[in-house]
Amino acid sequence: MSALLRDAPVGQIIRFVTGGRLYQYPEERPDFQIPAGYSLGRLVEKESELSLAVMTPGPATASTVDEKDNPLEVPINNRLSTAVTAVDHESLASALEGRQISKIMTRPEMEKVVTRADLEAAYTNATRQETIKTQPSRAIVPEKTSDGVVLVDWYTTDDPENPQNWSSDKKRVVILQIYLYTLAVYIGSAMITPSEPYIEARFGISAELASMGLSLYVAGYGIGPLLFSPMSEIPVIGRNPPYMVTLSIFLIISIITAVVDNFPALMVLRFLQGFFGSPILATGGATIGDIFSLLEIPYYLTGWAAFATAGPALGPIISGFSVPRTNWHWSLWEIVWLAAPVYVSLLFLLPETSASNILLRRAKRLRKLTGNAQLQSQSEIDQANISINEIVVSNLWRPLQINVLDPAVLFTSIYTALMYAIFYSFFEVFPFVYGPGSPRPNSPTHEGV
Incomplete structure (x- = not known):
């Protein structure tokens, strides 16, 4: 438990404040045998x-x-x-x-x-x-x-610092948080749909403009990974900083979104919500790959995809019960209430899972302990040889190149985009068929179900 808290964001903050006197790593303890x-x-x-x-x-x-x-x-x-x-x-x-x-x-x-x-x-x-x-x-x-560089590696085949050697309980804690984080972000996309008729009435706008609250959120979490996903692959950064920084901003923006009473500001904030909630949508699978072997990954990726798919479907159901009985702001407050506990959990219980980052920090501790500057991790060497141009080419241009040159990948991309479009269009067309004033009128509560 102490290792879990030490590697979590709050543990790293405590280590920084105390100069490493609390929550020490093995290399920092007096009884450590090199x-x-x-x-x-x-x-x-x-x-x-x-x-x-x-x-x-x-x-x-x-x-x-x-x-x-x-x-x-x-x-x-x-x-x-x-x-x-x-x-x-x-x-x-x-x-x-x-x-x-x-x-x-x-x-x-x-x-x-x-x-x-x-x-x-x-x-x-x-x-x-x-x-x-x-x-x-x-x-x-x-x-x-x-x-002459000595490559810092795991000490043994069952090194407890290696994420793939963590206990089953520790892995379950991590995977559950990734699932809930994914759910909290995805559920925020369609949760606003029961509020759209009330937004139309409040600001005197058309249904098409009101639907932008959903569209801009989806656009935001589609664009965000282009920036945040490559960032999490930089060894000196790792997985946790992009998660925690962006989720902090996501929570702040969500609170502002819940109280704003201006339509243009609401739309801008909805885009920013999706943008800063996006790292988990691209990097969650990478975190799963960090802690599970190739034989286990498919099972846990299936669970991750299930939470991602269930999020938008559950959003209208949850807010459909509350919005008619309160006001249109209520659906946006529910995003805050769902994301805040996840944030607290990640703060205390989400350890760093990137092996590149873990070994990089181990190499720094060993250099400090031994005075041997030749001790380096492979990720340090790779990172020193990577230029900004290579990062841009690898993460922005390369995916486009693969789509253009490989018909199979291009077909899959187009098919996935079409499925996404159809999936999210359901949340907008249902009110035309089953909403108030439609041929088959239902209350917003029943409509969400």
Whole structure:
């Protein structure tokens, strides 16, 4: 529970305020034992060398290797232990396998899947990973690059900091919050529809203009991911900051929207609601991919999609009971009441799930502890080599390029857009058939149902 609170936004705030004295990470505690790979530099530069070491008969210890012939020594602080123990071949091979296992089925690795063979290999590795989880813990030997950088990795195959190794209860807490966050944002889109006849009467506008409250919200959460989704993939940022910052703004805007009594301002605020509520709609699936393996992802993505689909359908039902008995502002207040508890829950119970961000922060702590500037995470290296132009091309131009060049993707995009249009049009056409003054008049309450 303490680790969950430590990694949640409120825990990070407490750590910042106290200078890291509260909610410490293992590397910050006095009793932390630095893994040999990071403290003594008995690293292997390439996997082929490690494999060769495994096949070579006879144990190898640091004392039998001349220092000048061993360029892989990692400098450490004098306060660290200098004792070197022998490493037998079996444990060395196990460490190599552990390193490989730590890298499979992560989202960055899945992004490298290009061919069908790659995908089949990914599923094979996923099955292997599930088998490994039932076996004893294995140490993971950090890799050293040709320029002397030691790549900070998980310490063991069951490292508790790895989101995919979290307990089932911790994963359930995270996935439930993602589902509720998704529901709170999606439900806000159609929740305004029972208020539209009252908005028409209040401002003396047409039904077409009143329907813009729904249209602009949907447009906002369609545009928002173009900005916020790439932001969450930047290792130094991670998942939580875009979630928390935008949800904070979403809540503030929702309160203002609920009290505003000006039609143009109402429409602008509805667009901003959708825009700042959008990160979960694009990044929720990424969070799910962070904590579940490829074999489990489809089940949890189905649940996520169910909450996303149920949101707009439930919105008119909920506000349909309250608006006729109060006023048109009531439907907008209900968005606040639904989103506020979700915000509080995320603040206290949503840990960072991005492995790139977690390892980046671990590398910083290890550098501070050992004084070794060569300790870096792979995400740090990748991030340093990414330009703004590459981010723009990758996240804005590349999707358009794929749609234009791949007919299958283009067809799917057009089909999905058509389904979205039909789905949301139902909320606008129902009043013409079943609303007051229609051929089959019903109360707003029954109309929503």
